[in-house]
Amino acid sequence: MVKSHDHSQSHRRVRADHATELAEDYVEAIDDICRESGSCRAVDLARRFGVSNVTVTRTVSRLVRDGYAQTEPYGPIELTPKGKRVAEHARARHQIVYRFLLSLGVSEKTASVDSEGIEHHVSRETLHAMQRFIDHTARPSDG
Amino acid sequence: MVKSHDHSQSHRRVRADHATELAEDYVEAIDDICRESGSCRAVDLARRFGVSNVTVTRTVSRLVRDGYAQTEPYGPIELTPKGKRVAEHARARHQIVYRFLLSLGVSEKTASVDSEGIEHHVSRETLHAMQRFIDHTARPSDG
DNA sequence: GTCGATGTTTAGCCCATGCTAAATTTGCGG
DNA sequence: CCGCAAATTTAGCATGGGCTAAACATCGAC
Ligand SMILES: [Mn+2]
Ligand SMILES: [Mn+2]
Ligand SMILES: [Mn+2]
Ligand SMILES: [Mn+2]
Numbered sequence: 264m265v266k267s268h269d270h271s272q273s274h275r276r277v278r279a280d281h282a283t284e285l286a287e288d289y290v291e292a293i294d295d296i297c298r299e300s301g302s303c304r305a306v307d308l309a310r311r312f313g314v315s316n317v318t319v320t321r322t323v324s325r326l327v328r329d330g331y332a333q334t335e336p337y338g339p340i341e342l343t344p345k346g347k348r349v350a351e352h353a354r355a356r357h358q359i360v361y362r363f364l365l366s367l368g369v370s371e372k373t374a375s376v377d378s379e380g381i382e383h384h385v386s387r388e389t390l391h392a393m394q395r396f397i398d399h400t401a402r403p404s405d406g
Numbered sequence: 407m408v409k410s411h412d413h414s415q416s417h418r419r420v421r422a423d424h425a426t427e428l429a430e431d432y433v434e435a436i437d438d439i440c441r442e443s444g445s446c447r448a449v450d451l452a453r454r455f456g457v458s459n460v461t462v463t464r465t466v467s468r469l470v471r472d473g474y475a476q477t478e479p480y481g482p483i484e485l486t487p488k489g490k491r492v493a494e495h496a497r498a499r500h501q502i503v504y505r506f507l508l509s510l511g512v513s514e515k516t517a518s519v520d521s522e523g524i525e526h527h528v529s530r531e532t533l534h535a536m537q538r539f540i541d542h543t544a545r546p547s548d549g
Numbered sequence: 550g551t552c553g554a555t556g557t558t559t560a561g562c563c564c565a566t567g568c569t570a571a572a573t574t575t576g577c578g579g
Numbered sequence: 580c581c582g583c584a585a586a587t588t589t590a591g592c593a594t595g596g597g598c599t600a601a602a603c604a605t606c607g608a609c
Contacts, residue, residue, distance in 0.1 A: 270454050271453065272456075274454075274456055277522050280523055281424070282565090288417070304587090305587065305588095306585085306586065306587085310414065312414060313415075315568060316586075316587070317567090317587090317588085320588070320589095321566075321567095322566075325566095336574085336588080337575060337586075364535075367532070367535045367539065368535050369529075369531050379420050379527075380416075380423055380527030384527070388512050388513065392507075396510065421566095447557090449555085449557090457597070457598090459557070460557090460558085460559090465595090468595080479558080480558085480604060480605065
């Protein structure tokens, strides 16, 4: 049983996770797209997230407001140093969760989809446990 | 790498998960509190979630609107049959995620906090993998 | 039976995140 | 150089989910 804990602490954490989630996913995506194609446009993010270009524009404006990205009118979207750091961190964490799910035995498709949500709720402690599991499971006798 | 393409499917799934998340947590909490103390009041939920009583009232009104709960003015909050079904399902899933994290080796506190967010992003396939892991880990002399 | 503490509701506010429609800008092919 | 297509921006809308303040209802102590 989830014994008589202070549930409110857990729910506060979940709300905090959600408050930073979209920023993390966006900077990760911006970094990905810049690597793949040299620069990132709003239309690229709209396709990536499956939302309208207007939604992207406004989300990016929050990233700019919060110091994660910068843009010029009608120009590409670029990350600030702060944005790049967050992107690196988010990517590393996402990778661990993804590979952990694969190690657990789920399909690539499912690992890809589930990790997109799970990654934001994994504490340091759990992330380390996942990393240990990956290391432990990665047998040399694997193809 | 988080294999190529169609990230949009993953993000749509995450958005869908979040759209049902609060309802799931509320019906689970209402069910819990009813079991513990016989009936559930707004003030109990406010304490549980760490939000104001007004936020609870409005969230519960959405639950009523969507057929998960019913209330009378100044009365307790009760689940409909539909609400009870969702609560059972949410509790079972939450339990598996919680016990899975314990099996992975994280502390009770961390398992409690992390499972509160993770539970909503776990697909059927991943849930089954977690259950298998629990079962496999539970026996002391594994094969 | 009254009263005050406690709980609930109402009114009004905020921000994030989704949308469509329309205006504007850019950049390219001809 | 021009005009069109694609991209971006602006305007306006919706819902969810958080808040405080203040009005209102309920209920147990006295
Ligand atoms: Mn994500
Ligand atoms: Mn989430
Ligand atoms: Mn739950
Ligand atoms: Mn939850």
